[in-house]
Amino acid sequence: MMKNIEKYRNAFMDALELEEDQVSEELALGETREWDSLGHMILISTMEDVFDVSIDAEWMTEFDSYKAGKELLNRLGVDFVNE
Amino acid sequence: MTFISIEFLLFFAGIVFTYYLVPHKWRWILLLAASYSFYATLSGYFVLLLLISTVFTYFTGIVIEKQETKQQKKRAMLVGICVLLFFLGWFKYFNFVNDSIRAISTYMNWNYAIPYQEIILPLAISFYTFQAVSYLVDISRGKQKAERHYGYFSIYFAFFPQLVAGPIERAKKLLPQFKVEQTLNYDNISYGMKRIAWGFFKKTLIADRLAPIVASVYDSPDPTGSQIVLATVLFSIQLYADFSALSDIAIGCARMLGIRLTENFKQPHFATSIGDFWNRWHITLSTWLRDYIFMPLCKGKKKRSEIYVAIIITFLISGIWHGAAWTFVLWGLIHGFYRAFGDHTKHFRGKVATFIRLDQSPSLHKWMKITITFLLVCFSRVFFRSDSVTVAFENAQHFLSPSSWSPSGIIVAFEMFSLLDLVIFSFFFIVMQLYHYIERKNTSTWNWLSQRPAVARFAVYVLIVVSVLVFGATGQGFVYGGF
Structure with missing residues (x-):
């Protein structure tokens, strides 16, 4: 079964149409041309689907980098460490 | 009242x-x-x-x-x-x-x-x-x-x-x-009074001075193309001065009572894209539409084309909110199209800018983007200002016709101003731009002003109050007051 961190990376690749080597810890909203404000909406929808969570408007702005997204999903019950 | x-x-x-x-x-x-x-x-x-x-x-x-x-x-x-x-x-x-x-x-x-x-x-x-x-x-x-x-x-x-x-x-x-x-706080009272005075300044010296001039063209049965171009640009200035004045007065009054309202404008005519424009114009409506219309519409959407549909629906609602007329519906659709088309062509435009080496002159590139955004906004306002769809399309045709932009035609169109009106408007328009320039260089013009010597400060306050009393035009309602 695929680990959550792999699902997370795949979600970035699917939503933002990125290559595997483009998904890194440094990835942030607005710093790549693919992750713009509209790409962000697609990314959020994809994350909601993949992890079966609901990310509301306030949290959407919090999800502004690869790392911040992981922390947010962690708070919503997605475990990236002890799975 | x-x-x-x-x-x-x-x-x-x-x-x-x-x-x-x-x-x-x-x-x-x-x-x-x-x-x-x-x-x-x-x-x-x-x-x-x-x-x-x-x-x-x-x-x-x-x-x-x-x-x-x-x-x-x-x-x-x-x-x-x-x-x-x-x-x-x-x-x-x-x-x-x-x-x-x-x-x-x-x-x-x-x-x-x-x-x-x-x-x-x-x-x-x-x-x-x-x-x-x-x-x-x-x-x-x-x-x-x-x-x-x-x-x-x-x-x-x-x-x-x-x-x-x-x-x-x-x-x-x-x-x-x-x-x-x-509690009674000197800073709140002082700041509130300044914001109210600035609102009066923009409303009576810019918006209400331009309103009859713009109306003389838009109410005319056969305006020339250059008149439409000039009147539309002036209408954009009028609308900004009018609506932002209303917000200034609201924010100023509330502050005098110790209440802080949300800023509604951040120099929208200096936006570098349509997306940026909507982050600066009627901000509280934009954020309302974003949170209660656009984001719910985006739920579950995983394709850009689906997000574009959400954008167009959101702008359509924005248009209908502004007024119960097909001209407003079209105005909203135009902005929805701008936003979706702008996003779709973003990478291509970036490549063109690189190809013609525009990206090597960031300042020139920025001002080009500001100019294009302003003209796109002006074009949409032809629909916002026109009384019917038929007239709006006629005016839009005028606006898009290259002959309407001939310098000689525009100079002739300035005849819609009397010389005195033109001098008064130009002077106060420059004062407003000076305020914006200081605002762009500093965080707040009022803070910047408070650090100047008392004589300079009071000279500015007196200029604002006396200008309103002597040159202020009144009698026009607020455009957004009608929504």
């Missing part, structure tokens, strides 16, 4: 004086009485509608909160919103829908009997309905507690500085401020 009147200034001075005299626990009564009195002078018997909407939203909020499951909360919220939108729909859109159906029926040779109805639009209904909707949605989402104190809730609904034309505030920002005891 409008904002731009001696009556309002005297009324407001009396409110401020009394506000700081009475104990905090009674202030809500004063604010409520002031708000309803102010609204009654503007919209007469529609105070009753305001009262009904307030009572309805107050109890619906409590009912939503008492529901146990999310589903039940959502259902109660939707019922509440439907009722609020029914009021808005009846007063604002009945004739629009009725006329449209009649036009279609005539075209299709159907029999349609419902005649035009004499329905007066209650002032501010679009603004307070949107505040009410956000309140109910936030309760349903668990982000806002239903307010139990009817007095405070009523002020949130009818707070007179922002009742007529916003800023559209959220309950979680405004309600707590009413409950905190505001």
Whole structure:
């Protein structure tokens, strides 16, 4: 079964149409041309689907980098460490 | 009683004086009485509608909160919103829908009997309905507690500085401020007075001076193309000065009472893209549409094309909100198209900029983007300003015709100004741009000014007040006051 961190990376690749080597810890909203404000909406929808969570408007702005997204999903019950 | 009147200034001075005299626990009564009195002078018997909407939203909020499951909360919220939108729909859109159906029926040779109805639009209904909707949605989402104190809730609904034309505030920002005891604070009074004076400046020296000149072209049966171009650019300046003045006065009045309202404008005509423009123009409406229309529409959308549809629907709603006419619908659609097309061509435009080495001159590139964005916004405003769709398309054709932009034609079009009007407008327009320039270089022109010597400071204050008294034009209502 695929680990959550792999699902997370795949979600970035699917939503933002990125290559595997483009998904890194440094990835942030607005710093790549693919992750713009509209790409962000697609990314959020994809994350909601993949992890079966609901990310509301306030949290959407919090999800502004690869790392911040992981922390947010962690708070919503997605475990990236002890799975 | 409008904002731009001696009556309002005297009324407001009396409110401020009394506000700081009475104990905090009674202030809500004063604010409520002031708000309803102010609204009654503007919209007469529609105070009753305001009262009904307030009572309805107050109890619906409590009912939503008492529901146990999310589903039940959502259902109660939707019922509440439907009722609020029914009021808005009846007063604002009945004739629009009725006329449209009649036009279609005539075209299709159907029999349609419902005649035009004499329905007066209650002032501010679009603004307070949107505040009410956000309140109910936030309760349903668990982000806002239903307010139990009817007095405070009523002020949130009818707070007179922002009742007529916003800023559209959220309950979680405004309600707590009413409950905190505001003490008489020199900075608040001083800042509030400056913002009010600046609002008067923009309204009476820019907006109301331009209004008759713009109207002389748009009301003319056969304007020239160059006149349309010049009048549309002037209308953009008029609209900004008019609406931002209203926000300045609202923010200034509220600040004098210790209440901080949300900024509604950030120099929108210096936006570098349409997306950027909507982050700077009528910010509280943009964020409202983003949070309560666009984001819910984007739920589950995983393709850009689906997001584009959400964008166009959001702008369509924005257009309909502005006015019950097809010209506003088209205006909204144009902005939706701009936003979607702008996103779709973003990478291509970036490549073109690189190819022609424009990206090596960032300043030139930025000013080109500002100019193009401003012209796109101006084009959309042809539809915003025109009285009918037919006239709007004629005017749009004028605006797009290259001959309309010939320098000689534009110079001739300036004849719509008398020489005195042109000199007065130009002078005050430069003063406004100077204010914007300082604002761009510093965070606040007023803070910058407060660091200047007392003589310079007071010279500016005197210039503003004397200019308004001597050269200020009055008598025009606020454009956004009609929405």
